[in-house]
Amino acid sequence: MIQINENYLKLQASYLFAEIKNRTAAFQEAYPDRDVIKLGIGDVTRPLPQACIQAFHQAIDEMADDKTFRGYGPEQGYAFLREKIAANDFQARGADISPDEIFLSDGAKCDNGNIQEIFSKDIKIAIPDPVYPVYVDTNVMAGRTGTIKQGRYQGLIYLEGTQENGFIPELPPEKVDLIYLCYPNNPTGATISKSALKEWVDFARENKALILYDAAYESFIRNDDLPKSIYEIEGSQEVAIEFRSFSKTAGFTGIRCAYSVVPKSCIAFTGDGTEQSLHALWYRRHATKFNGVSYPVQRAAEAIYSPEGQLQTKVLIDYYLKNAALIRKEISALGFECIGGENSPYIWINGRSDSWKFFDLLLEKAAVICTPGAGFGKCGEGYIRISAFNNYENVERAMARIKEALA
Ligand code: PLP
Numbered sequence: 001m002i003q004i005n006e007n008y009l010k011l012q013a014s015y016l017f018a019e020i021k022n023r024t025a026a027f028q029e030a031y032p033d034r035d036v037i038k039l040g041i042g043d044v045t046r047p048l049p050q051a052c053i054q055a056f057h058q059a060i061d062e063m064a065d066d067k068t069f070r071g072y073g074p075e076q077g078y079a080f081l082r083e084k085i086a087a088n089d090f091q092a093r094g095a096d097i098s099p100d101e102i103f104l105s106d107g108a109k110c111d112n113g114n115i116q117e118i119f120s121k122d123i124k125i126a127i128p129d130p131v132y133p134v135y136v137d138t139n140v141m142a143g144r145t146g147t148i149k150q151g152r153y154q155g156l157i158y159l160e161g162t163q164e165n166g167f168i169p170e171l172p173p174e175k176v177d178l179i180y181l182c183y184p185n186n187p188t189g190a191t192i193s194k195s196a197l198k199e200w201v202d203f204a205r206e207n208k209a210l211i212l213y214d215a216a217y218e219s220f221i222r223n224d225d226l227p228k229s230i231y232e233i234e235g236s237q238e239v240a241i242e243f244r245s246f247s248k249t250a251g252f253t254g255i256r257c258a259y260s261v262v263p264k265s266c267i268a269f270t271g272d273g274t275e276q277s278l279h280a281l282w283y284r285r286h287a288t289k290f291n292g293v294s295y296p297v298q299r300a301a302e303a304i305y306s307p308e309g310q311l312q313t314k315v316l317i318d319y320y321l322k323n324a325a326l327i328r329k330e331i332s333a334l335g336f337e338c339i340g341g342e343n344s345p346y347i348w349i350n351g352r353s354d355s356w357k358f359f360d361l362l363l364e365k366a367a368v369i370c371t372p373g374a375g376f377g378k379c380g381e382g383y384i385r386i387s388a389f390n391n392y393e394n395v396e397r398a399m400a401r402i403k404e405a406l407a
Helices: 006-010 015-030 050-063 079-093 108-118 134-141 194-206 278-289 295-305 307-333 355-366 392-406
Strands: 102-105 125-129 157-160 178-182 210-214 240-245 258-261 267-269 275-277 338-340 346-350 383-387
Touching: 006 134, 015 355, 050 295, 050 307, 079 102, 079 258, 079 295, 102 108, 102 278, 108 134, 108 210, 108 240, 108 258, 108 278, 125 134, 178 194, 194 210, 267 278, 275 278, 295 307, 307 338, 307 346, 307 392, 355 383, 355 392
Parallel strands: 125 157, 125 178, 178 210, 210 240
Antiparallel strands: 102 258, 240 258, 267 275, 338 346, 346 383
């Protein structure tokens, strides 16, 4: 008898985006003439930078000629791209990361979800609340939790984000083995200072724990005092793995390219306390289950690091940051407390009411879609997330409508 992995039955149905879709569809059916503005999803809307397009085209032409055609590439990614990443994203900021510590992949979602495979089933895991759901669900699937009770999985340690702590959770009150952190944060838009991040690194070192640092929104950081990488923090290389993505940096959500960084000095332990290199384990996992990002995609990603690519991606992110600034300004002027929207594409708003009620209010009175915070965890109740991924004109219209509806 073929049996299933029953841990999958513990998963909550993906209620959030399905419910948003249902409520939006019902509204559009009831009011076919209303023009709905979507500020809910975290997907980019602007086209790829020209430098990436050109590199992409050129790489496709290479594939059309038997002298330049390429088949399987290295599983870890081509050296031409890993060298650019190491030099530009890390060494230029004083972080001593080498090209062979970088693993190219087809998404930070996959990397964040796959990494847990290299850890024991019995580890203690600390996860923020509110949270990007992938960290939780992949550990549920792997059997590291009990069932869900009142919105929380048994066995996980939840790190609570609140208005009081500015959605930067306190250190766990007990020993943990694996810690998920994400800055700039999805969904809250909160950013972390170097000194606050140092506390987490010190905690990990003291407790022989590991931090999984998701920096998918790093390119939105404009305040140079904020860390773009956890490796800007002294002592982090032994205790942190970082995830990056070109999805938001350069509009690659549909192209798919990201990378994980596993320093060679990063360690974990066997049951008897023997040190093991995580780089070796991740390399083994990656090379066994992944056959590399496509060559044209890696060439397109490489173009981000050319002088034109750097300029064009900055213009792209600036566009969304202008949207974010407008949203933050207008919502704050209406008397709502906001987090994020500076150094982040997300604005996290204290709606002072049930998240779904606030969602319905914005939909019915302003025909604007947001994301109810409760969908990201218990601590998200009472909040909504507004995303800056849209046209500036649409954001302006959405803000004017919200102003009229709520004033
Ligand atoms: N990490 C966070 C925090 C995200 O919000 C997202 C996408 O929304 C991802 C990772 C996924 O990135 P990718 O498109 O590279 O899979």
